[in-house]
Amino acid sequence: MAFKLAAQESTCEGDTLEEKFAFAKSVGFDGIELSGRGNGVFLSRVDELKAARSAGVEMPSAVAHVDYFIGDFDPDRRRAAIDELKDLLGVVAEAGGLGFVTPHAFGLFSRHLPPFTPPRSDEESRRLLLEALDEVAQHAAGLGVTAYLEPLNRFEDFVVNTLADASWYVDEIASPGLAVVADTWHMSIEESDIGAAIRAAGSRIGHVQLGDSNRLEPGAGHYDWPQTLEALDDIGYEGWLAMECGLSGPAREVLPRVADLLRRV
Structure with a gap:
């Protein structure tokens, strides 16, 4: 299997992206996943990211750390989230990255916690998400990057929980600007057969995020890594x-074990 490993920006030692990248390489990783902070923070880093790109720093992706999402119940916040996501995708493009990870919504509502019934119908939520993703995907494709739709577990979202859920939107939009994220921790909660779910999603999967069953690093819990990596190889x-x-400990000690585990499997 040909894959590359990206460390979280926040776990890499160093003051600059160049130093963080050197640290990531020293512990067996190939790049850095950036923190895509909202409220103008990520936007303000464009010059820094362009300089790091010129210096050879690999920054394939960024993950949303924002205040509101494209599935928000409030129309104004939803509109603002769509516009912000488009801006964040532009920053990833400037960094030479491939895509930006976003869920439908995070912590907005759960059917498995009181009051159990969302204030909006499932049909309306799907319609609004399709509209948002169509706009975002067109924008991303124009930039040459991808919006990665991340399924979250049932306690964090009420619309997109499985790879099949996310795949439906990817099929409906049918744009190179939209793909599925396979997050192993969320899959450990939601997928009854992780290998089968990955194989069914197939080429729709554009990005993979790593977390063990306890949401610590691979190898710290009881997640079945061979099953996942074999399925990814199959597709x-x-x-x-x-x-x-x-x-579970200092990055300097933990990350080499992760690299060794995943490459050995």
């Missing part, structure tokens, strides 16, 4: 595997 996945989890 011909050649993209990035990016850390999206806590660490």
